[in-house]
Amino acid sequence: MCCGRRASTPRRRCGRWWTSCARGCSRPRRPSPAVDSPAVDSPGVARPLWRHPEAAPRGLPRPMATVSEALSIALDHHIAGRVAEAETLYGRILEAVPGHPDASHLMGLLLAQTGRVAAALPHLDAAVAGDPASPTYHLNRGKVQDALGQTVAAAASWLATLRRQPDHGEAAERLAPALRVLAETAFDSGALASAAALYERVLALDPQNLSATFDAAMAAKGLGRLQEAAWLAGLSARLDPALLRARMAEAEARQVLGQTERAIAALRPALALDPAQGGCWASLCLLHNELGRGGAAVTAGRRAALAAPADTGLLVRLAAAQQIAEKPRAALAAARRGLSLDPASTELHLALGAAFDAVHALETAGRALDRAGRLRPGDAAVLAEHGRLCERAGLTERAAALLQRALAARPDDGDSWVALGRAALRRGDAAWAGRCARRALRLAPGLPPACCWPARSARRRGPMARRWPSTTG
Structure with a gap:
């Protein structure tokens, strides 16, 4: 004994x-079953966590063997803030059962909570690998990936969470900003199609996201999807009625789509909010010009010039509106005012030449257009205006040369085709004059009858032996 x-x-x-x-x-x-019996919580594991009570960490009831009991006590330590004891126990469990999902997950959380984020990620990867069906594991792995700056991987983890639990609020809340960051990165790099697709997913998660809605409108506009851009810009304006950029973006898209009245309707609330917005007044001026509302266009142009007196671009638009409204002297004053601010502006010299032409000061108009041509050689608008001026002044050869160069660059200018036809008729080439007139009528079927006289003259005179060389077709 x-x-x-x-x-x-x-x-x-x-x-x-x-x-x-x-x-x-x-x-x-x-033998003690609690010490000598193997841990059987995990499949394929048949060994105890420790073989003797003295091997158990201090503070634990001894003896203890099962993984579930060890994990429960470790979690108690973790919740109570005894992170050293919890980390030791998690480590012992993972030594006994490598890759155990719960232990890996909790160890990863503990490391992340104590500032060791990079060390936490492999444990969370192991937890996901051990139990891919758990939405919580994917969610927390996404948090760690996001903290490490791995936005793409974090978004993928949160998408995996939502696939497993579609009503997971935190995953949706975290995913939307991550996708927006990715969309902005794609937009800034010029990948507009990817940006638009990402913004669409952001808005599916958060339909009231103002910045994502407006940015999606800009991406759609860049892709040429103007109807979508107009709708998204209008939605942005409804989300924030004070967002003037959204109103202007919608108006621009609708103007290009030919929806002039809807474009004007988009601008009116913006001007009601801030009547000093020169850009909105300038856009309204152009829209009224398109509808042939000369008086309204001039009024809008004046408001634009008053809102931004030093903006020469607004003065160019005002001069154009006054020309259309048959107020050439007012257009002349606007152009001169602009040139006092920017003497090297091609557009203002062009506007000045057109205004002098309208008051029959052809020589002065020619000098202004010569100046515009020197400032911007080969500009189609300058060549066309100068060519039409020369045709009215009887300078047939020069008019023909300038107009053919202008039409080579911009063949859809009906007024230039009419002027070229008249110059051809003065040269005695009735056939070419008729061809120019027919081209003008195809481009603008509503031209007044007086503009079609070259075609009638060509039919009356018959073909001439002389033909003008042309590159305009």
Whole structure:
């Protein structure tokens, strides 16, 4: 029999634990199921977490063997803020059961919470690999990836969370900003199609996101999807009625689509909010010009010039509106005012030449247009205006040369075709004059009858032997 005086260190014999006293007498210890039984919580694992009570971490009830019990106690330490004890236990569990999903997940969370974010990610990867169906694992891995700046990977993790739990509010809340960051990156790099697709996903998650809505409108505009751009810009304006950029973007898109009245309707609320918006007044001036409302266009142009007196671009638009409204002297004043601010403006010299032409000061108009041509050689608008001026002044050869150059660059200018036909008729080439007139009528079927006289003259005179060389077709 043993004397009962136990030694501090047990001895092992034949694979079993024995206890011995200080005198050397020994007897077999009764096996303890809690210590010697294997941990069976995970498939394929058949070994205990530790073989002797002395091997258990301090503070744990001894003996303990199952993974579930160890994980529960580790989690208690974790929740209570005893992170060192929790980390030790998580590590022991992962030594016994490598890749255990719950232990890997909790170890990853502990490391992230204590500032070791990079070390946390492999544990969360292991948790996802061990249990891919858990939305929580994907969610927390996305948080760590986002903290490491891995926005694409974080978005993928949160998308995986939503695929497994579509009503997961936190995943949707985190995914929308991540997708927006990716969309902005794609937009800035010129990948507009990718940006538009990402913005669409952002708006599916957060339909009231103002910045994403407006940015999506800009991406659609860049892709040429003007109907979509107009709709998104209008939606942005409804989300924030004070957002003037959205109103102007909608008006621009609708103007290009030919929806002039709807473009004007988009601008009116913006001007009601801020009557000093020169850009809005200038756009309104152009829109009224397109509808032939000369008086309204002039009024809008004046408001634009008053709102931004130093903006020469607005003065160019005002001069054009006054020309259309048959107010050439007012157009002349606007052009001169602009040139006092910017003497090197081609557009203002062109407007000045057109205004002088309208008041029949052809020589002065020619000098202004010569100046515009020197400032911007080969500009189709300058060549066309100068060519029409020369045709009215009777300078047939020069008019023909200028107009053919202008039409080579811009063959859809009906007025230039009419002027070229008249110049051809003065040269005696009625056939070419008729051809020019027919081309003008195809471009603008509503031309007044007086503009079609070259065609009638050509039919009356018959073909001439002389033909003008042309590159305009």
